[in-house]
Amino acid sequence: MLDKFIIAANWKMNGTPAEARSFAAELDEFIREVQPQSEIVVCPPYILLNEMHGSFKKGGQNCHHETSGAFTGEISAKMLKNAACEYVILGHSERREMGESSELIAKKAQAAKAAGVKVIFCIGEKEGEDFESVISEQLNFAVDVDVIAYEPVWAIGTGKTPSLEEINSRHKFIKDKCGLQVMYGGSANPDNAKDISALQNVGGLLVGGASLSISSFTSIIEAK
Ligand code: PGA
DSSP states (O other), X not given: XXXXXXXXXXXXXXXXXXXXXXXXXXXXXXXXXXXXXXEEEEEOOGGGGGGOOSSSEEEESOOBSSSSSSOTTOOBHHHHHHTTEEEEEESOHHHHTTTOOHHHHHHHHHHHHHHTOEEEEEEOOOTTSOHHHHHHHHHTTOOSOSEEEEOOGGGTTTSOOOOHHHHHHHHHHHHHXXXXXXXXXXXXXXXXXXXXXXXXXXXXXXXXXXXXXXHHHHHHHHHO
16 A cells, blocks of 8 residues: 555657656756655656656556567566666556457566566456456455556546546445555546545546646646
8 A cells, every 4th residue: 555645647649858867857847846645647758758857756557467579569567677667557448459368467566576567557447347246356466556547448548537426436446355555546636636536545646648738737636
């Protein structure tokens, strides 16, 4: 269990070196000035990790389950650690959609733990799926993880979110099942961040689209 509310930026496959450098400089200045209580984490594409320095934590968006070897195009948890990543996002629905199984994600989590990288483990049901059964099944594989990110797949990048009551009760269901802190993800933005982050069972926000602009990301941090 982590003790702070976490606000993490998931840049996905976006950003240039120049954008990464100016975002990091502005975020660093903002954090020094505002001193937010939350843990701020930025997860850019791998090749931008070394462009971003400041008073925030860094994370990878994925890692391989082996430590090294003939795995073209892959990156290990140890490499993330060497690139100053404290976190890694695993099991994002966009990767599950590409064929990552729960078993594979669990192996990645084990590798991340062995490398000393904290795991943000993503779970979420698709539109029309039964929340409780999908989440219970996915949570069976949440071993070696530090924090859960609950992201209803239908809310990612769509501007749609569950109601506040639903978010709170779903987070409680997940927390009761695994005992871990649970972040919310799926169209979090400066307009809804205050209400969502005030919910009793919400322990953080995983922000995609709205984390690409420094002004909207810092508004989200300020809203908490
Ligand atoms: P979104 O993405 O904020 O753009 O909906 C969230 C995520 O996929 O982590």
